[in-house]
Amino acid sequence: MAQINITFLPVLEQGSSQRVRELHQATARSHAARLSHKWRKQKRSDVENANRQRQHVAEESQPPGASEAAWNQALVSPGLVSILQKGNSDPFNALAIHVTPRVNQILTFFKHGYLPMIYPAFMGSEDAIRRIEALQNQEYRDGVLALRLECSAQALLFINVAFMIKISPHRGLEDEALLLKHQSIKALRRELVKGSAGQTQSLVLDSVSMLFRGALIAGDLDEAALHANTLRKLLEQKYDQEGGVADLGFLLRVLYQNKQLSVFRFSLSAFDVEEWVPKVLAAYLEPSKAYLEPYRQAMLRRLDPCVSAKPLRALFVEMLLGDHMLGLPAESHPGEQLFGMVQVWIHIQGTILHSRLVDFILKTSALHGLDFDPATEPPLPSPRQNLYWQTQRVLALTFLIMFEFNRTNLESVQTVFVNARDFLARLRSALSLTMHAAELARHPTDGSSRESDFTGGPPHGEHHNALLYALCVGSWTEKKHNPTSLPYHGNGDGTGNRGSGSSGNGDDSGNRSGSGGGGTDLGNEDDNTWWFATNLARHARQIGLTDWQEVKSILHCFYDVDAYMPGLDKWVNQLLAGGT
Numbered sequence: 005m006a007q008i009n010i011t012f013l014p015v016l017e018q019g020s021s022q023r024v025r026e027l028h029q030a031t032a033r034s035h036a037a038r039l040s041h042k043w044r045k046q047k048r049s050d051v052e053n054a055n056r057q058r059q060h061v062a063e064e065s066q067p068p069g070a071s072e073a074a075w076n077q078a079l080v081s082p083g084l085v086s087i088l089q090k091g092n093s094d095p096f097n098a099l100a101i102h103v104t105p106r107v108n109q110i111l112t113f114f115k116h117g118y119l120p121m122i123y124p125a126f127m128g129s130e131d132a133i134r135r136i137e138a139l140q141n142q143e144y145r146d147g148v149l150a151l152r153l154e155c156s157a158q159a160l161l162f163i164n165v166a167f168m169i170k171i172s173p174h175r176g177l178e179d180e181a182l183l184l185k186h187q188s189i190k191a192l193r194r195e196l197v198k199g200s201a202g203q204t205q206s207l208v209l210d211s212v213s214m215l216f217r218g219a220l221i222a223g224d225l226d227e228a229a230l231h232a233n234t235l236r237k238l239l240e241q242k243y244d245q246e247g248g249v250a251d252l253g254f255l256l257r258v259l260y261q262n263k264q265l266s267v268f269r270f271s272l273s274a275f276d277v278e279e280w281v282p283k284v285l286a287a288y289l290e291p292s293k294a295y296l297e298p299y300r301q302a303m304l305r306r307l308d309p310c311v312s313a314k315p316l317r318a319l320f321v322e323m324l325l326g327d328h329m330l331g332l333p334a335e336s337h338p339g340e341q342l343f344g345m346v347q348v349w350i351h352i353q354g355t356i357l358h359s360r361l362v363d364f365i366l367k368t369s370a371l372h373g374l375d376f377d378p379a380t381e382p383p384l385p386s387p388r389q390n391l392y393w394q395t396q397r398v399l400a401l402t403f404l405i406m407f408e409f410n411r412t413n414l415e416s417v418q419t420v421f422v423n424a425r426d427f428l429a430r431l432r433s434a435l436s437l438t439m440h441a442a443e444l445a446r447h448p449t450d451g452s453s454r455e456s457d458f459t460g461g462p463p464h465g466e467h468h469n470a471l472l473y474a475l476c477v478g479s480w481t482e483k484k485h486n487p488t489s490l491p492y493h494g495n496g497d498g499t500g501n502r503g504s505g506s507s508g509n510g511d512d513s514g515n516r517s518g519s520g521g522g523g524t525d526l527g528n529e530d531d532n533t534w535w536f537a538t539n540l541a542r543h544a545r546q547i548g549l550t551d552w553q554e555v556k557s558i559l560h561c562f563y564d565v566d567a568y569m570p571g572l573d574k575w576v577n578q579l580l581a582g583g584t
Contacts, residue, residue, distance in 0.1 A: 158188035
């Protein structure tokens with residue numbers, strides 16, 4: 005029987021002196037160290053024996069001199085990666101900061117906690133998982149390089165502590181994050197004053213990018229916007245001097261953070277994603293343009309004509325085109341190099357999609373006066389023109405919600421910082437104003453808003469397909485984000501359950517009263533719990549749709565919504581059947 009080594013420690017009295025407490029802790033640590041030393045010694049011996057056996061086999065299979073060269077290389081360049089992986093506290097002071105036990109703990113979290121949660125490599129195809137793992141490994145290597153400069157090293161520690169706070173808030177972590185951010189910004193200012201080039205310049209840009217990311221994680225969107233603007237100016241200077249983008253991966257990560265800022269803050273993009281980004285990325289976008297053009301024309305013919313605003317139409321076509329190209333069988337692919345450029349084109353377009361959609365929504369709303377109070381203000385410049393732009397805004401909001409809140413990795417950390425119900429409220433308001441403008445376009449002399457919901461007759465014109473698409477995406481997102489304690493109970497006439505503040509007679513007054521220029525009262529959330537589901541059933545019946553196949557034939561002209569949101573077919577059939 006194995007011998008058990010036990011050390012008994014006395015229970016300290018409450019008023020024990022500091023000296024007694026220190027001796028008590030030292031005794032416990034000494035005992036743990038003795039046991040750990042025996043275990044590590046045995047484990048190290050086993051590993052060394054296994055390594056000697058592998059080395060012996062490898063030397064026998066290599067040409068003369070090869071094993072000696074490999075051994076010399078291993079001695080000359082141990083590498084920073086091996087230092088971090090072994091948990092060494094940088095005994096040779098090779099890094100820009102001291103790797104204390106706490107720093108080492110944060111770096112361990114970076115590799116085994118932060119990266120796996122940011123890049124979840126456990127869903128999707130094998131090829132997708134390999135790509136995600138490659139992103140993990142690349143970001144880890146970038147993190148190791150960041151330790152060479154003080155400002156980037158402190159920024160790396162900051163984003164990890166900020167992420168810890170997001171998972172488990174703690175005052176001590178908040179103080180630590182604030183200190184790390186301050187140290188990073190202080191060191192960054194020194195580097196900016198000195199001026200930098202080469203790898204140091206890249207690490208300075210990394211520092212600003214990580215401060216940008218840390219502010220996003222912390223939810224300080226105003227600070228994130230400041231870092232984004234600083235980073236934009238630095239990158240504009242860099243790419244103007246160099247004549248293009250050398251590190252595509254870095255710029256795509258920055259643009260992804262820019263996308264997060266646009267969506268979280270619902271504000272204009274910090275980067276010019278319509279002109280500047282395509283210009284600096286022309287070397288990656290142009291090579292596949294001629295090959296993609298015939299497919300682009302096919303997607304244009306497929307797209308529903310109600311998507312008619314030129315910038316919005318381009319966004320729909322690009323996403324349809326990307327899905328079509330990725331769905332082609334391998335034998336239909338062009339040459340490996342060309343198809344690689346096609347994949348890069350798809351990745352770039354997907355990265356800047358959200359920012360472009362938010363820009364379109366905000367600029368269209370401001371330019372065409374789409375946010376008005378229907379009770380006191382008329383739609384300008386006319387109901388028909390206002391209806392056109394209201395419809396385009398609804399389509400853009402729907403497209404954004406579909407991509408942002410209906411991914412398979414919905415519960416990943418990339419989406420937990422933004423509330424889907426906020427965007428559903430925006431879409432609900434936009435739909436109510438659209439129906440109000442549609443009613444006035446049908447009856448120009450009637451300025452009332454009594455038909456601004458879906459209780460009137462069948463809508464005329466092309467916009468009814470847009471409404472169907474918006475209601476389908478909205479109802480599915482609503483279903484995913486509504487509390488399970490409030491199930492949907494539809495009635496045969498298409499009316500669903502409502503909150504206690506509603507009369508239940510189909511007259512949802514909350515969708516007609518203006519609030520802050522939005523045209524709908526979003527204050528009472530209970531009244532709108534199943535707003536999209538209720539109005540989808542009603543609208544589908546109004547335009548003569550009775551089952552999922554008929555709905556699908558219309559949705560296909562916008563996107564493959566059912567493939568993107570599995571289960572939508574059963575949900576729509578349930579709504580059209582009048583509930584459960």
